Amino acid sequence: MQKNEISYREHRELGEVAWLRDHDRGLALAGEQGKPVLLLFQEVPGCSTCVRFGQDVLTHPLMVELIADRFVPVAVFNNHSGVDAKVLRRYDEPSWNNPVVRFLGPDGAELLPKLADRYDGLGLHEKITAVLEMLGDDVPGYFRLLERDLLIEYGLSKRVTYTTPCFWSGETSLAQHPAVITTDAGWVDGEEVVQVHVDPHEVSRPDLDAYARAEGFNPTESGGFELDREPQFYLRKSPARHLPLTPAQRTRINLAVPYRGRLADLLSPQQSAWLVDPKLQQSSRDDTYRHDIRQSWPALMAQLGLIGKEK
Incomplete structure (x- = not known):
């Protein structure tokens, strides 16, 4: 061989x-x-x-x-x-x-x-x-988050939508529940909502609804969810918006930014290296974090290559 x-x-x-x-x-x-x-x-x-x-x-x-x-x-x-x-x-x-x-x-x-x-x-x-x-x-934290992304990918998560007075703060409030995998700010019939994917093995729907109501949100069964132009508002204000990220990562980072959490706990070594690269901003789009990581990762790799590793 x-x-x-x-x-x-x-x-x-x-x-x-x-x-x-x-x-x-x-x-x-x-x-x-x-x-x-x-x-x-x-x-x-x-x-x-x-x-x-x-x-x-x-x-x-x-x-x-x-x-x-x-x-x-x-x-x-x-x-x-x-x-x-x-x-x-x-x-x-x-x-x-x-x-x-x-x-x-x-x-x-x-x-x-x-x-x-x-x-x-x-x-x-x-x-x-x-x-x-x-x-x-x-x-690593990023690998544990990948398991939650795979639950969504394989159709094993549940999707629930909640009305919120402010969907930007609604995202961070709902993301603090341990069963919540992803959050997205958007609209249903002109009303601000947050749509979440949850691990159904970690929480029942009644318990999740009770948590949401305690935070001031209400479940809605109305359809027609429309994603806001600025989902993950806090992430969008950070340099991490230029990184290829999975849905679970961007939800956790959106929570970590306003609460000053450690992004290194949520990123892979390569993502962490890209984040501090001075060429990141000019090499990547402002909304790279929203794109499919299977496409955005090789696109950024073509621009910046492997950092801190043998090629």
Whole structure:
């Protein structure tokens, strides 16, 4: 196998992660760097399931950054002969199979049961979080927020709308409830409202409504929500508006700014580095924070590149 990173952009099945292709070299690097190995068995070229795993799961910028920072990623092609086939036999993995992810210590020992028969971002997120917690490593705030974004992405959140006397303060008030994932200021029939996505496993609708009423807001079932031109008002007044952000991040940052919270607790290392780059403002739009991070991240990367990391 190669001992360097592969040209992963040539293979849609591999997403945006820069994978090593040498299994033994990966274990050696894990020992040198004190990191676990994230070992992907993948068809290349692969079926539609394999391509979706690469494009839906392994392209999210925050997932890619976490894997690069905390793991040594190694890819084995399960439909190739030669050295790849030998690694398959070592782990008793079938050939021509859907994606399988294993998590190894530097000695090759499996840290947790493998991820198999599940091909969504939440599944991989849960396993990565479990590995970090098992090793006593911290789980970064931005990665915990990503789990909440994925709840929305996979249709597992609930959306509720509340009328508010002022939707800008309404956003920060509702964002303080631990079950609230995102807030957006807008209008329904000419009335100021805040629309929220919540984790339904963390709060019941009656309890959330009671919290909102205590803050002076009322639930509304009227449709026709129209986003205001200045959602996340406090975030819009900060330099963070130039960053690629997820919906959960921008909601938490909009709360952190007026309360002087630490933005570093909500941003990835790359986002934090971009935030202090003097070229950020001229390289990014004022409303970059509102755009899909899967598009805005590579656009800013093309302008500023990786900061403080090897290219």
